[in-house]
Amino acid sequence: MLARIMETAWCLVVVFTAARVVPAGANPVNSSSCLLKPVLSDQDVKVSYITSQVTSCCIGHGPTDPDLEVHVLSLWLSNSAGVIREIKFNVNTSAANRNRKIVFVVNTNAFSLFTVVPTDQHHVTFITSPNKPVVAGNNISTNIANLPSSNGELLKWAETKYGGVSSFTVLEDPEWICFQVGKELNTSKDCIPENNFEAKDFLEFQTVSHGTESCLGSSDHPGKEAHILWLQQSPPRTGTEAIDLNIKVTCRDGNPVNQYPTLLVLKGYEGLFWNISHMANTLKLLVSGKYFIKNFPLSPINGTVLPDSKDGLISKATKHDFPFIASYTEIPSARSITLELHRTCGQATEVTTAAQSKASSLSTLAQQLMKLSPPWRCTENTIEIAVIKNHLQALKNPVTEITLQDPNCKAIDNTTHFVLKSIPENCSTHLEGGIHAKNQLVLTMPALPDKIRVPFECDLPEKLFLHLYHTPDFRSSAITTIVEVNKPTYVQVSVRTANQSIPSQLQDCFLQIPGQPLPQELIRDGNPLSYSAVILDSPSPKSWRFSFTYRADAGQEPTPATLVCKHSNHESSLEVMLKPTNPPSHSLGIGTVLGITFGAFLIGVMLTAALWYIYSHTRPTGKMQPVSENPPVSESSSSNHSIGSTQSTPCSTSSMA
Numbered sequence: 001m002l003a004r005i006m007e008t009a010w011c012l013v014v015v016f017t018a019a020r021v022v023p024a025g026a027n028p029v030n031s032s033s034c035l036l037k038p039v040l041s042d043q044d045v046k047v048s049y050i051t052s053q054v055t056s057c058c059i060g061h062g063p064t065d066p067d068l069e070v071h072v073l074s075l076w077l078s079n080s081a082g083v084i085r086e087i088k089f090n091v092n093t094s095a096a097n098r099n100r101k102i103v104f105v106v107n108t109n110a111f112s113l114f115t116v117v118p119t120d121q122h123h124v125t126f127i128t129s130p131n132k133p134v135v136a137g138n139n140i141s142t143n144i145a146n147l148p149s150s151n152g153e154l155l156k157w158a159e160t161k162y163g164g165v166s167s168f169t170v171l172e173d174p175e176w177i178c179f180q181v182g183k184e185l186n187t188s189k190d191c192i193p194e195n196n197f198e199a200k201d202f203l204e205f206q207t208v209s210h211g212t213e214s215c216l217g218s219s220d221h222p223g224k225e226a227h228i229l230w231l232q233q234s235p236p237r238t239g240t241e242a243i244d245l246n247i248k249v250t251c252r253d254g255n256p257v258n259q260y261p262t263l264l265v266l267k268g269y270e271g272l273f274w275n276i277s278h279m280a281n282t283l284k285l286l287v288s289g290k291y292f293i294k295n296f297p298l299s300p301i302n303g304t305v306l307p308d309s310k311d312g313l314i315s316k317a318t319k320h321d322f323p324f325i326a327s328y329t330e331i332p333s334a335r336s337i338t339l340e341l342h343r344t345c346g347q348a349t350e351v352t353t354a355a356q357s358k359a360s361s362l363s364t365l366a367q368q369l370m371k372l373s374p375p376w377r378c379t380e381n382t383i384e385i386a387v388i389k390n391h392l393q394a395l396k397n398p399v400t401e402i403t404l405q406d407p408n409c410k411a412i413d414n415t416t417h418f419v420l421k422s423i424p425e426n427c428s429t430h431l432e433g434g435i436h437a438k439n440q441l442v443l444t445m446p447a448l449p450d451k452i453r454v455p456f457e458c459d460l461p462e463k464l465f466l467h468l469y470h471t472p473d474f475r476s477s478a479i480t481t482i483v484e485v486n487k488p489t490y491v492q493v494s495v496r497t498a499n500q501s502i503p504s505q506l507q508d509c510f511l512q513i514p515g516q517p518l519p520q521e522l523i524r525d526g527n528p529l530s531y532s533a534v535i536l537d538s539p540s541p542k543s544w545r546f547s548f549t550y551r552a553d554a555g556q557e558p559t560p561a562t563l564v565c566k567h568s569n570h571e572s573s574l575e576v577m578l579k580p581t582n583p584p585s586h587s588l589g590i591g592t593v594l595g596i597t598f599g600a601f602l603i604g605v606m607l608t609a610a611l612w613y614i615y616s617h618t619r620p621t622g623k624m625q626p627v628s629e630n631p632p633v634s635e636s637s638s639s640n641h642s643i644g645s646t647q648s649t650p651c652s653t654s655s656m657a
C-alpha cells in the first residue's frame with residue numbers, strides 16, 4: 001500500500017517536472033517526411049506485452065509414467081548476435097498433483113541464460129543442449145543432451161524418450177515465462193502442434209513487439225508524437241476482458257523526464273476494456289471500447305469508434321494534429337501491454353521545494369480528475385457544477401471549498417456533491433461570441449498554501465429568448481408573463497448564437513389563443529402588423545424590442561395564450577396569461593373602441609359633455625352633475641393606449657416616442 005502511494009507520488013512528480021520542460025516552440029510537422037520504419041532495439045520506443053498466444057503448441061496425453069510431466073519448449077530468439085539473452089522462467093504450481101516430477105526439455109536457437117524460479121512443491125529437471133540455454137536456479141537438476149534443433153524432431157525426441165509429452169510449445173523472444181505445472185491438461189491424443197495457440201491454461205509470457213514501426217529517426221522530432229496500438233484479438237465468447245496498459249517514461253541520463261505532448265490511439269475489438277496505468281497531463285487518448293484510468297476512482301469512460309486499418313488509424317492521429325507517429329504496433333493478443341518511452345533528459349531548470357512540488361502535483365492531479373469526469377455543464381440558462389465528492393478522494397487531501405472565479409459564487413456541499421448553479425452573466429464567466437462560456441473552478445485545500453485553479457469551458461446551447469415587461473424600461477427585475485388586456489406589453493427577443501450572419505431584424509411574432517383558429521400576428525418579416533405593434537430600438541445586434549397592446553372586452557376571464565417568435569433558425573414560445581386590467585374600467589366593448597369614425601364621434605360627445613360641464617358650472621345656481629372619476633381620455637385615435645386604460649403609469653407615454 002505504502003509502495004503504491006510512493007509510486008503514485010513518484011509518477012506525479014514526474015508528470016509535474018515533465019510538464020515544465022516541454023519544448024516551447026516545436027517545429028511544424030511535415031507528415032510526408034514521417035516514414036514508418038521498423039524500430040531498432042536501441043531506439044526510443046519499446047512496446048512489450050504479456051500474452052498466452054504462442055507461435056505453436058499442443059497438449060499431449062503425457063509420458064507413460066503417470067507421476068511424471070514432460071514439457072517441451074522450443075524458444076526462438078531473434079537479433080541475439082553477440083548478446084547473451086536472459087530469460088526469466090517462473091515455474092508455478094497448482095494445488096493438485098504435488099508428487100509429480102517435472103521435466104522441462106528446453107532448446108533455443110542461441111546462447112541464452114535461463115534464470116529459473118522453481119516451486120518447492122515439485123522436483124524440476126531441465127534437459128538442454130550445451131549452453132542453449134544455460135539454466136540457473138536453486139533446487140533444480142539440469143541434464144545436458146544433444147537435442148535436435150528442428151521443432152518436429154525435438155518433439156519426436158521427447159516422445160520417444162518418455163513415451164509421450166504433456167505439452168510442446170514454440171515461443172518467440174520471451175523475456176520471461178510463467179509456466180504452471182501440475183495441472184490436468186487432459187487430452188488422450190498425441191501432441192500435434194497448432195499455430196497461434198492460446199495456451200492460457202498453463203503459460204503466459206512477456207515479449208517485445210518486433211513489428212513496431214516508427215517515424216523516429218526518419219525526421220526531426222516535432223515536439224509531439226502519437227503512439228498507435230492495435231490489439232487484434234477477437235472478443236471472448238462470454239464476459240468482458242480488461243487489458244492493462246502501462247506507460248513507462250524513462251530517462252537516459254539525468255532528471256527530469258522530457259515529456260512531449262502525446263496522443264495514444266488504442267484500437268481493440270468493441271467492448272474491450274482498457275485499464276490505463278497512469279496519465280500524464282500531456283497525454284491525449286483516442287480509445288475504442290471503454291477505458292478506465294487506474295488510481296482515479298472514476299467510472300469507466302466510453303471511448304470512440306476507430307477505423308479497422310493501419311492507414312485509417314494513422315490518419316485519425318493526423319486529423320487530431322499528431323501526424324508524427326512515434327510508434328505503430330499491431331499486437332495479435334495480450335493481457336497487458338507496456339509502452340516504454342526513452343527520453344533525453346536534461347537538468348531541472350528550477351529546484352523546487354517539496355511543498356511546491358506537492359502543490360503542483362496536486363494541482364495537476366486535480367486538473368486531470370476534472371478533465372476525466374467534467375463536473376461542469378452548460379444548460380439553456382445556467383452553468384452548473386456538480387463535483388462528486390468521492391472523486392476528490394483521489395487527491396488524498398480534503399477539499400473544503402469550491403468556488404468559481406468569482407469567490408462569491410460558492411458551491412454548496414450537499415453531502416455527495418459540491419453543487420453550484422449560476423447564470424452565464426454572473427460569477428465572472430467570460431462569454432466568447434455570446435455562447436462559449438469560460439470560467440474556472442477554484443478549490444481550497446487546507447494542506448496547500450494556494451488555491452487550485454481548474455479552468456473550464458462549455459458551450460451554451462443556441463436559443464431564442466422571449467421576455468415580457470409592462471414598462472418600456474425593460475428592467476430585468478420586472479419580467480412578467482402577464483399580458484394586460486388593453487394595456488401595452490413590451491417584448492424583448494434576443495438570440496444566443498455563434499452565427500455572425502444572422503438577419504439584423506426580428507422576423508415573426510404572433511399570439512396563439514386557444515379557441516382562435518388563426519394566430520394573431522404581431523410582427524411579420526420585421527414589420528408591425530396588428531394590436532398596435534410598434535418596433536422599438538434594438539439594444540444590441542442580437543436582440544430586438546417591440547410593444548403591442550392586446551385588445552379585448554375588459555370583462556373577459558383571464559385566458560392562457562402562447563407568444564411565439566421566430567428568428568433565423570430559432571423559434572421560441574412563452575406561455576402568457578391574458579388578463580383584464582385591474583380594476584376593471586368602464587365596460588366599453590372592443591367594437592366600440594375601434595375606428596377613426598367612432599373616435600371622431602367620441603371627441604364630439606366629449607366636447608359636448610365638456611361644454612355642458614362648463615355651462616353647468618358657470619350657472620349661478622343649480623345641482624352639480626355627477627362626474628366620472630375617470631374622465632374620458634382625449635388622446636388621438638393613433639394612440640397606443642386603449643381608451644379603457646386610464647391610470648397612467650409614469651412611463652406610459654414614452655413608448656409613443
Ligand SMILES: *[C@@H]1O[C@H](CO)[C@@H](O)[C@H](O)[C@H]1NC(C)=O
Pocket residue numbers: 030031032033
Ligand atoms: C515535406 O517533406 C517532403 C519530403 O522531405 C518535401 O518534399 C516537402 O516539400 C515538405 N513539405 C513541407 C510543407 O515542408
Ligand SMILES: *[C@@H]1O[C@H](CO)[C@@H](O)[C@H](O)[C@H]1NC(C)=O
Pocket residue numbers: 092093178179180203204
Ligand atoms: C503463479 O502463482 C502465483 C502464486 O501462486 C499466482 O498468483 C499467479 O497467478 C500464478 N501465475 C500463473 C500464470 O498462473
Ligand SMILES: *[C@@H]1O[C@H](CO)[C@@H](O)[C@H](O)[C@H]1NC(C)=O
Pocket residue numbers: 119120122123138139
Ligand atoms: C528445495 O526443495 C526442497 C524439497 O524438494 C524444499 O524443502 C526446499 O525448501 C527447496 N529449497 C529452495 C531454496 O527452494
Ligand SMILES: *[C@@H]1O[C@H](CO)[C@@H](O)[C@H](O)[C@H]1NC(C)=O
Pocket residue numbers: 242273275292294
Ligand atoms: C485496473 O487496474 C487496477 C490496478 O491494477 C485494478 O485494481 C482494477 O481492478 C483494474 N480494472 C479492471 C477493469 O480490470
Ligand SMILES: *[C@@H]1O[C@H](CO)[C@@H](O)[C@H](O)[C@H]1NC(C)=O
Pocket residue numbers: 302
Ligand atoms: C457508455 O455507453 C453505455 C452503452 O455502451 C451507456 O449505457 C452509458 O450510458 C455510456 N456512458 C456515458 C457516460 O456516456
Ligand SMILES: *[C@@H]1O[C@H](CO)[C@@H](O)[C@H](O)[C@H]1NC(C)=O
Pocket residue numbers: 386414415416417419
Ligand atoms: C447533490 O447534488 C447532486 C447534483 O445535483 C445530486 O445528483 C445528488 O442527488 C445530491 N445529493 C443529495 C444527497 O442531495
Ligand SMILES: *[C@@H]1O[C@H](CO)[C@@H](O)[C@H](O)[C@H]1NC(C)=O
Pocket residue numbers: 408409423426427
Ligand atoms: C450573481 O450571483 C450572486 C451570487 O450568487 C447573486 O447574489 C446575484 O444576485 C447574481 N446576480 C444575478 C444578476 O443573478
Ligand SMILES: *[C@@H]1O[C@H](CO)[C@@H](O)[C@H](O)[C@H]1NC(C)=O
Pocket residue numbers: 499500501502503568569
Ligand atoms: C447563420 O444564419 C443564416 C441565416 O439564418 C443561415 O442561413 C446560416 O445557415 C447560419 N449559419 C450557420 C453556420 O448556422
Ligand SMILES: CC(=O)N[C@H]1CO[C@H](CO)[C@@H](O)[C@@H]1O
Pocket residue numbers: 186187188
Ligand atoms: C476433467 C475433464 O475435462 N475431463 C475430460 C478429459 O478428456 C476426455 C476426453 O478428451 C473427456 O472425456 C473428459 O471429460
